[in-house]
Amino acid sequence: MAEMAANNEVPEVLFWVGCSGSFDERAQKITKAVVKILHHCKVKYAVLGTEESCTGDPAKRGGNEFLFQMQAMNNIAVLNGYGIKKIVSACPHCFNTLKNEYPDLGGQYEVVHHTQLLQELIDAGKLKVEGGTFEGKKITFHDPCYLGRGNSEYEAPRQLIEKLDSEMVEMKRSKQRGFCCGAGGAQMFKDEEKGSKSVNIERAEEALELQPDVIATGCPFCMTMMTDGVKHFNKEASVKVLDVAELISQAMDL
């Protein structure tokens, strides 16, 4: 982003990579898939790189409003400094915070989830997706809470999956009734409270009952939880857990 600014350029869209997308090895692959698609579609995008910092979502959900607001204000200063108008994120938690919680602190942007941006690109004719690798494969979509119930987006990821000419199957608990992966509300960073079962095991079990080839999702936290869940049942060889962006980029061999 700094380079673009030095050349007096403003990106069409800023890709907010997020902490998972930056540091988590598995989520880095999602980041790369998103970048490959943006590049393929010739979207003028930028990333903040080393200037990006945690949105503050886990701090806010963890009850630390001070820390959240400090993070938010610093990020808003950077974003406003570059004159950012539109942001895309591959993390529903970043997406929700940027979209819904930054405006009250002076950060007004058009914020979309990457599945929504991909849908926009298809609608605009810039992205053409055809079956490819996933033709005829059985795919189920696990709704991230912060995308689905939290922000009422159920269709964009499903429409993208349908573009792959795959067999879309729904879990019993999906869309509005989707069952959490167990990582939201800052759970990602703490031990699970005492109980009889882990939330992600319960959810992975439900997904595996469908005997899918792919469990798709749109959130790096869900990715971690579902991947662990699938491993718990020793199914990682036959069932892949992939982000919708990875499905698209693999199908198109980008």
Add this chain to the structure above:
Amino acid sequence: MITKIVFSLITLFTFGFFAYTINRISRLFKLTKKEFRFDRLAERATITLKVAFGQTKMMKRPLSGLLHAFVYWGFLVITVGTLEMIIDGIAGTERCLSFLGGFYNFITASADIFASLIIISCLVFLARRYITKPRRFTGVEMKPSSRADATFILGMIFVLMVSLLLLNAAYVADTEIRHGYFPISEGIASLMSGLDTGTLQMIGQTNWWIHILLVYFFLNFLPYSKHFHVISSVPNVFFTRLEPYAKLKNMSSVTTEVRLMMDPSATPPPAAAEPERFGVKDAEDVSWKTLMDSYTCTECGRCTAVCPANSTGKMLSPRKLFVDLRRRMKDKGPGLIAEGKSFSDGKALIGPDYITEEELWACTSCMACIEECPVDIDHVPFIIDMRRSLVMEESKAPAGLTMMFTNIENNGAPWQFPASDRLNWAQDIELKNA
């Protein structure tokens, strides 16, 4: 004449006592925090029509949803008849609304049909409570008294409906020229054809009194029962939060302090009279809407049934939080009213007697509870508000979260990675040109 006077006095006492109760409850509401919920009124009206009158969220569970809708819609039309009974009782008239003609026929016929549907609903509901026993009717917060409350209310509604049908049947059987239309009661009336006028009038009178006195008792019982939702769910839905579920509100008191911290030259605002504590520690820290949520909760358990924490054996039950809040306000509120803000009984909403920290830390903020609640109770913001008190007032958080906070403070990420590594993913990326 004497009857009219007696009835008027009973009516006066009924509404007087109801006003007294409501006044007592509204004083508890005055202890809570302000929150503005009077914006976007047209949108609120639409939601109320759909969710409250249309019962849309109830229908997610079709059987109990439909049966409940019978009871609710029936309640609405039967209430017109109740108003007529009150006027008749005070003025000594008979069926005083009959001048409404066709509309009167419509109201009486719907009330008649709904009364019989409500009887069926009550029987099914009782069977569910005592025979099929869905899991959501159980839980630590479901004390024997909650069950007794539910059974008592169902029994009362059952008797209300039976008496309504009997009083109408006696009226139909006894009167040549009658007002209104009663498809069900006419069937019952045909069974009474052998009875003489005196007996029929006695049946009619007795059931008229049973019905109206029970209505009066019901009205005054509601505020002391979980069935306060009869009164509060319509406003509770109307004042629902209109933003996306996942948006948590900004704490403006914190914003002021953070701005000062980041820009020391900013002018501090005039000092507030007394510093408010952050988050919710006790019942009086909640907003009026959260307290209304707690009074509206009917303990149906739909929230708890879909809660991922609860269904995997964690201590959290979203329903319990609101049952506890209501209980806590009832326990502490009178003391606060009598002795002022400094009143303390040595307990708090967050504590061993009410909501424990373990319950609060089990929430994944997945919002399934909010999505499911038929009366738009807003669980997650309430949970986060209590976490705010734990973290910002008492510096209490699970070890993992404390470490996560420290990492964000030190290196701007919840994990221990330096910002300089943020672009490492880009090192080996191969971009193909289309």
